[in-house]
Amino acid sequence: MRRKQTALLMTVLILSSLAFVSQTRPQAPVENTNPGEAAGGGPPVTDEDGDRIPDFHEAVLFGEDIILDTGSEILRISGLDSKNGTDNMSDHDNDGASALLEYCWPYTLDKCFTDRIALTGKPGELSESGIREWLDPRVAD
Numbered sequence: 295m296r297r298k299q300t301a302l303l304m305t306v307l308i309l310s311s312l313a314f315v316s317q318t319r320p321q322a323p324v325e326n327t328n329p330g331e332a333a334g335g336g337p338p339v340t341d342e343d344g345d346r347i348p349d350f351h352e353a354v355l356f357g358e359d360i361i362l363d364t365g366s367e368i369l370r371i372s373g374l375d376s377k378n379g380t381d382n383m384s385d386h387d388n389d390g391a392s393a394l395l396e397y398c399w400p401y402t403l404d405k406c407f408t409d410r411i412a413l414t415g416k417p418g419e420l421s422e423s424g425i426r427e428w429l430d431p432r433v434a435d
Contacts, residue, residue, distance in 0.1 A: 343375075345382035346407070347397045352376040360432045371432045389434035396429035 339348045352374035362369040372386045374393055382394040391399075398406035 343377050343379035343381075345379045345394070347374065347382050347394060349376040351397060352381075356431055373432055384431070387430075387432055387434045391429070393431040396431045399429045 339350075341347065342349050343352075353376040357373045357376070359373050360371040362371065372384075374381050374384075382397075383392050385392055395403065401409060
């Protein structure tokens with residue numbers, strides 16, 4: 295009889311402790327579950343290769359090569375590679391500005407990562423200044 299009582303008591307203690315623990319889990323406060331109305335910023339900017347040019351800028355906007363037919367020869371101007379950490383110093387279009395300078399334009403390198411509040415890449419009609427906020431590292435612009 296005593297063994298049954300001990301087993302019953304242990305079972306009750308274990309079940310009550312499990313019920314208590316399951317009710318006291320720490321939870322992060324959530325204000326809203328609708329992504330359209332949720333407070334906070336956009337998705338983080340990723341830079342897999344660490345060259346300070348975001349992967350979206352390298353892969354999607356300026357990742358493809360440009361092929362020019364001059365009549366006498368065919369030229370290939372390389373695009374940027376989101377997995378190459380040294381292409382930020384490249385100047386494939388030979389205009390004297392590195393890919394990192396062209397990414398930061400119209401900001402200088404010392405203000406590019408401190409004063410800018412958004413990614414570059416806006417056409418003139420969408421920017422506040424009316425000036426396009428991007429240079430193509432594949433075209434001498």
